[in-house]
Amino acid sequence: MKIKIISVGKLKEIYLVDGINEYSKRLSKYCKLELIEVKDEKAPENLSIKDIDIIKNIEGKRILSKLQDEYIIALVIEGKQISSEELAKKMNDITSYHSSNICFIVGGSLGLSKDVLQKANYILSFSKMTFPHQLMKLILLEQIYRTFRINNNEPYHK
Numbered sequence: 001m002k003i004k005i006i007s008v009g010k011l012k013e014i015y016l017v018d019g020i021n022e023y024s025k026r027l028s029k030y031c032k033l034e035l036i037e038v039k040d041e042k043a044p045e046n047l048s049i050k051d052i053d054i055i056k057n058i059e060g061k062r063i064l065s066k067l068q069d070e071y072i073i074a075l076v077i078e079g080k081q082i083s084s085e086e087l088a089k090k091m092n093d094i095t096s097y098h099s100s101n102i103c104f105i106v107g108g109s110l111g112l113s114k115d116v117l118q119k120a121n122y123i124l125s126f127s128k129m130t131f132p133h134q135l136m137k138l139i140l141l142e143q144i145y146r147t148f149r150i151n152n153n154e155p156y157h158k
Contacts, residue, residue, distance in 0.1 A: 001100045001101075002034065005105075006067075006104070007133065007136075008037075008106065010037055016138050023138070030148040040109075056108075068103075070102060071103065072105065072120045073121065075106050076112055079123035087146075090122070
């Protein structure tokens with residue numbers, strides 16, 4: 001199984017890099033993991049809706065250029081909220097009935113373009129709360145790791 005995570009922006013915070021490296025190492029037992037960072041656009045304060053759409057579209061084109069034949073899960077606040085157990089079942093179903101390649105997409109600070117959302121097979125939300133997109137990448141990796149532990153009936157703290 002291959003898991004790809006496409007995220008917008010370069011991760012700079014050392015504590016997040018350390019966490020991502022730790023979960024990447026843990027996940028190597030279960031899957032081939034590919035982490036792709038696409039360049040983010042500068043987004044000054046007080047952007048118009050039109051300017052926000054322009055930036056999301058530029059970032060969206062960069063994301064779309066990295067997609068291949070895979071099951072695409074986009075992370076956005078408006079997506080479907082599910083439990084860790086439901087995510088485990090979803091990923092098991094995807095690999096059983098759709099594809100052994102899953103791609104998660106984490107947008108930048110302004111979110112994802114309509115084109116990226118239309119390309120997605122599933123729209124997922126981790127919460128109604130807003131998280132920094134850099135932190136979301138770490139949370140996502142932890143949940144993917146938890147999914148493999150659940151699907152393999154292996155213990156993991158609750």
